[in-house]
Amino acid sequence: MKKIGLLLTIIFLGIILLGCGKTKVFGGEINVYTRDAASGTRESLVAIPLGVGIAVYLTEYARRNKAIYVLRILIDMLTGVPSIVFGFVGITLFLVILKSGGPVIYGGALVMVANLLPVVIRATEESLLQVLKVYVMRL
Numbered sequence: 001m002k003k004i005g006l007l008l009t010i011i012f013l014g015i016i017l018l019g020c021g022k023t024k025v026f027g028g029e030i031n032v033y034t035r036d037a038a039s040g041t042r043e044s045l046v047a048i049p050l051g052v053g054i055a056v057y058l059t060e061y062a063r064r065n066k067a068i069y070v071l072r073i074l075i076d077m078l079t080g081v082p083s084i085v086f087g088f089v090g091i092t093l094f095l096v097i098l099k100s101g102g103p104v105i106y107g108g109a110l111v112m113v114a115n116l117l118p119v120v121i122r123a124t125e126e127s128l129l130q131v132l133k134v135y136v137m138r139l
Contacts, residue, residue, distance in 0.1 A: 043112045050113075051120025058121070059128045078118040086115045 062068045094107030 039109065039112070043109055043116060046109075047113045047116040048120055051117050052124050054117075055121045055124035055128060059125050075118045075121050079122055081115075083115050086111050090114075 058068065058072065090107055090111030094110075
């Protein structure tokens with residue numbers, strides 16, 4: 001049973017990472033689900049390392065000054081913005097202002113990364129602060 005689960009996981013991850021939307025292998029609703037999964041995976045592959053890097057910098061290396069304080073407030077505010085607002089701003093930015101005639105999927109992916117980034121930054125920052133407190137107490 002574990003081998004079947006592992007095989008299905010490998011097949012599903014292969015479809016997600018390679019993207020089955022380029023070919024007409026599957027019909028019906030499976031294209032929608034795999035494109036959603038592929039989009040979410042690609043978004044996470046960009047947003048999570050970037051967010052963790054920013055959080056580590058803000059927690060460990062950044063000096064405690066007014067600019068960092070304002071940046072943290074802005075990140076907290078962006079965490080509470082609904083995704084529909086990000087979508088409207090993304091449509092305005094990528095379609096109207098930049099007049100991108102190319103694939104709109106890249107603009108959508110950037111909007112989704114911008115939507116996920118503040119959440120990843122705050123969660124990682126809080127986790128690092130808690131781990132550091134526990135680590136300092138044990139010394």
